[in-house]
Amino acid sequence: MAANADAPANCKVVLAGGIAKRLLVEVAEGLEQVSKPPLLVGFLSSTDPAARIYADWTGRTCRENGFEFQLREVDREELEDAIMAANNDDSVDGIMVYYPIFGTGQDRYIQQTVDVSKDVEGLTDRYVRNMYHNVRFLDEEKQCKSVLPCTPLAVVKILEYLQIYNTFLPYGNRLHGHTITVINRSEVVGRPLAALLANDGACVYSVDIGNVQQFTRGAGLREKKHKVMDDPKWTLENRLPLSDVVISGVPGDKFKVPVHLLREGAVCINFSSEKNFDPEVKQKASIYVPAIGKVTIVVLLRNLLRIVQNRKDTQGHPAAAVEKNGTLEQAAPGP
Numbered sequence: 572m573a574a575n576a577d578a579p580a581n582c583k584v585v586l587a588g589g590i591a592k593r594l595l596v597e598v599a600e601g602l603e604q605v606s607k608p609p610l611l612v613g614f615l616s617s618t619d620p621a622a623r624i625y626a627d628w629t630g631r632t633c634r635e636n637g638f639e640f641q642l643r644e645v646d647r648e649e650l651e652d653a654i655m656a657a658n659n660d661d662s663v664d665g666i667m668v669y670y671p672i673f674g675t676g677q678d679r680y681i682q683q684t685v686d687v688s689k690d691v692e693g694l695t696d697r698y699v700r701n702m703y704h705n706v707r708f709l710d711e712e713k714q715c716k717s718v719l720p721c722t723p724l725a726v727v728k729i730l731e732y733l734q735i736y737n738t739f740l741p742y743g744n745r746l747h748g749h750t751i752t753v754i755n756r757s758e759v760v761g762r763p764l765a766a767l768l769a770n771d772g773a774c775v776y777s778v779d780i781g782n783v784q785q786f787t788r789g790a791g792l793r794e795k796k797h798k799v800m801d802d803p804k805w806t807l808e809n810r811l812p813l814s815d816v817v818i819s820g821v822p823g824d825k826f827k828v829p830v831h832l833l834r835e836g837a838v839c840i841n842f843s844s845e846k847n848f849d850p851e852v853k854q855k856a857s858i859y860v861p862a863i864g865k866v867t868i869v870v871l872l873r874n875l876l877r878i879v880q881n882r883k884d885t886q887g888h889p890a891a892a893v894e895k896n897g898t899l900e901q902a903a904p905g906p
């Protein structure tokens with residue numbers, strides 16, 4: 572054994588750019604099906620430097636891939652009216668609002684101002700409710716897919732790429748048998764992500780600053796949608812050794828995932844702007860994805876195409892446009 576102690580560890584570092592490229596092929600095909608390049612309008616009222624970087628980056632990715640993008644920098648007091656004007660402007664296909672703005676519950680209120688038919692980020696109530704309830708379509712005919720939030724969906728796409736999703740299993744159950752820890756439970760990323768992964772069959776431990784919760788569809792995946800449980804005995808430290816996938820998104824540069832507690836061969840994914848994993852992660856992980864932003868933006872373009880498509884499909888088909896939430900009765904094609 573000692574003879575091999577200096578051999579390099581076998582961790583594959585997977586960069587988001589490569590995964591994004593594959594998804595972009597799909598997006599390019601979708602773009603050919605629409606009559607004009609979709610216009611995305613981004614509202615920047617945030618003073619957070621991460622929001623501006625992300626906004627610039629969205630613009631660049633849109634333009635490079637045949638989409639139109641306009642950045643509207645408005646005072647936060649004017650934002651609600653500006654969003655309403657874009658809702659009523661037929662030339663605007665999609666709207667995204669960069670957060671944080673007020674950094675309070677008011678951001679949630681602003682989010683709900685975006686018209687559901689233009690919400691590329693899937694953050695309005697109807698989409699969020701569909702996601703938590705595992706309802707995948709907007710219409711009973713199952714023609715119009717619901718919109719999923721970009722960053723959680725980007726993580727799903729990465730897990731599909733890495734073949735953590737087992738395509739031998741039926742769609743909707745493909746994470747059965749996996750134990751996944753998600754460190755972050757924000758309303759925009761961590762909590763929806765835990766729910767999506769649990770709805771797809773995983774046993775998910777959702778960790779935030781206060782506690783650890785388990786999201787699962789129960790033994791034998793008998794439930795249609797996930798349930799959430801609390802147990803004060805659960806800690807990050809005692810969940811990590813059980814987890815074959817660890818996804819971390821803690822803001823700030825203080826937090827580091829304790830590498831010594833990772834299970835040998837774990838798959839580690841970081842979505843925080845800061846590095847939540849020290850380089851030693853490569854001594855333990857089988858796969859390490861250090862950042863996911865590039866995939867998130869391609870998922871955004873994919874969502875933009877989807878809402879353009881859904882609007883086309885609901886024209887002259889008003890039943891699909893009203894609030895009518897079907898339940899997930901059958902397996903549906905990919906998310």
Ligand SMILES: NC(=O)C1=CN([C@@H]2O[C@H](COP(=O)(O)OP(=O)(O)OC[C@H]3O[C@@H](n4cnc5c(N)ncnc54)[C@H](O)[C@@H]3O)[C@@H](O)[C@H]2O)C=CC1
Binds near residue numbers: 821
């Ligand atoms: N790559 C991407 O596509 C995206 C990345 N981000 C990045 O992800 C990070 C998080 O963003 P948000 O979810 O919006 O932040 P947030 O501040 O709303 O939520 C942070 C979450 O982390 C938890 N947390 C904080 N400290 C912790 C600790 N020591 N241990 C365990 N949990 C802890 C909090 O309880 C909370 O659930 C940021 O760095 C942000 O820039 C955000 C959106 C998209």
Ligand SMILES: Nc1nc(=O)c2c([nH]1)NC[C@@H]1CN(c3ccc(C(=O)N[C@@H](CCC(=O)O)C(=O)O)cc3)C=[N+]21
Binds near residue numbers: 692722844865
């Ligand atoms: N409505 C809204 N949606 C967002 O998704 C949103 C937002 N507002 N406000 C700002 C935050 C921040 N954010 C990031 C995106 C990518 C990386 C990221 O990881 N980027 C690089 C790594 C760092 C780099 O290369 O500079 C990458 O993945 O390759 C981080 C953070 C999205 N945000």
